Amino acid sequence: MKTYSVQLQAQEQLAEGTLAFHFTKPAGFEFIAGQALDLIIGEQGDADSEWDVRHTFSIVAAPHENELVIATRMRDSPFKQQLKSFPVGAQLQIEGPYGELTLGEDLTRAVVFIAGGIGITPFMSMLRDAAHQQRQQDILLLYSNRRPEDSAFLSELQQLSQHNPRFKLIATMTSMQDSGQEWSGETGYLDAQRIQQYCQGLNQPIYYISGPPMLVEAMHDLLDEAGVDEDDVLSEGFLGY
16 A cells, blocks of 8 residues: 655544644545545554554545545543644545445445444545535435534535435534534434434435444344345445544
């Protein structure tokens, strides 16, 4: 896998406890919406484990954009604390791209994205790319968060749904009792019945799941309960993100 040098351009707060990091896009780095990269911030010999110097992130930016963007929940891990400490202009390395959580070529079949929390990141790239390409495919996003305050990219997603008639957003909040914001959308957890209801009328949907491993596993079970063929489900789990 080829290694590229990138420069940190900006940090951006997306939600409570969630930051985006913007990097220059190196010449020759081409990717498909939904793919990922490894961000490298040091040498293996300088750290207790590889996790302290290297992490895998989905690329939030779309392929046509002139920068690379990743987003992550900020934890107290050595990697994330060091990443947060880098000043604008710092030089880092990436490897990639790789990953198969990408859109297929059959536009007649609908796409259903199911995301929990920071699992939204690969779908942001795909949705931005779909809007840019004016992709003629029905796309439904089921996006679950605890509170609006925790929901990265929520405003952008709402705007995308307003401007793209082929894209529908259903965001649900599971802990509104802990929120200081108003919310008029869906609440509660996704279940098989709700998923069936939301997907009613879609043509032969293909399901994409992204989020913490426990959510991915739970969504696989719910889709099975809802009668979805496992061959129509693609997933990606975000360990420790």
